[in-house]
Amino acid sequence: MLRVHFTAEDFTRVRFAPRPSPVPELHAALMMLGAPHEGLLFGRWRGRLLRALPAAAGPLADLVPGGVAPAFLDVLGETREEGYALLRSARPELVRSELERVYVGAGAAPAWVRGLHDGRADAWRVVERAQRAAYEAALAPVWGLVQDLHRAEFTRHATTVAGQGLGAALTALAPGLRLRDGLWEWPGAPRDVHLAGRGLVLLPTFHWRGGPLVQDLPERPVVLAYPAGGGLPPSAPAAPGEDxxxxxxxxxxxxxxxxxxxxxxxxxxxxxxxxxxxxxxxxxxxxxxxxxxxxxxxxxxxxxxxxxxxxxxxxxx
The missing domain is CATH 1.10.10.10 (Winged helix-like DNA-binding domain superfamily/Winged helix DNA-binding domain)
Structure with missing residues (x-):
């Protein structure tokens, strides 16, 4: 069970992301490519996306050997450019330690990943090109729909806070949530997250259908991305004559x-x-x-x- 520990100060620092964040949404979509469940609703979407992803997006797979992602990929940013800038500004020691962590027992890292470990500018350009290529294939066709879904979710959350209070809004994000004595509990894998006065950002994601995704980096607000929407992958509007x-x-x-x-x-x-x-x-x-x-x-x-x-x-x- 995920257990998020609030202080009194943290309750004054809970906010709902006002707009969708392209980089986390992209990472959620890429994670769904490897998810083993929901084959009926996501199977054709996966197949189309795998066919659409260009070779330039391939290096992103090198960053998640064994399905484990390095923490420096956990950034927000209300635009792609802001998200890329946050990626590039990651502390060198965090990049090195996280690459070493995800590659433990995963074999030798590709040359460009070793360059990233060394902080080389050309390796960072590989990351940015891969992110841009993946975004164009996975998110660009549906980004307008993601923005609409986010506005609807934002309105739902704001209405609940206004009418019933923050506690009701927090427990309404997903079935089975509990909030008591400063402890917010989500069913799922065991993990404790201590906000410690840093506050919390709630970010709906419309591609990921698993449990909550937590970004917990030092000296930053904790970000909790939770599955939202109707349970179906966002689909691009149909062209005339297309079903x-x-x-x-x-x-x-x-x-x-x-x-x-x-x-x-x-x-x-x-x-x-x-x-x-x-x-x-x-x-x-x-x-x-x-x-x-x-x-x-x-x-x-x-x-x-x-x-x-x-x-x-x-x-x-």
């Missing part, structure tokens, strides 16, 4: 959901989709596992119906 929902779920599953304007049997769905009963049943099973439909049995008939989660799909029905 955005099919791009996420696949054409047959998208058509199946659209066919459920009312509860229908497996046989009815199969007939509408032009597939076998077994195929329709398999697609319905996958959508049910993702929480997008329910299945009930009445006598010998099985009826499928959509769930409220389908109203969050960012496409017209």
């Amino acid at each position: 955005a929902l099919a791009g996420v779920l696949g054409r047959t599953r998208a058509e199946l959901l659209r066919a459920l304007t009312e509860p229908r049997t497996t046989t009815e769905l199969a007939r509408r989709l032009g597939v076998s009963n077994a195929t329709a049943s398999a697609h319905a099973r996958a959508l049910r596992a993702a929480g997008l439909l329910t299945t009930t049995r009445t006598g010998r008939s099985v009826h499928h119906a959509t769930t409220p989660l389908t109203t969050l799909l960012p496409v017209p029905w």
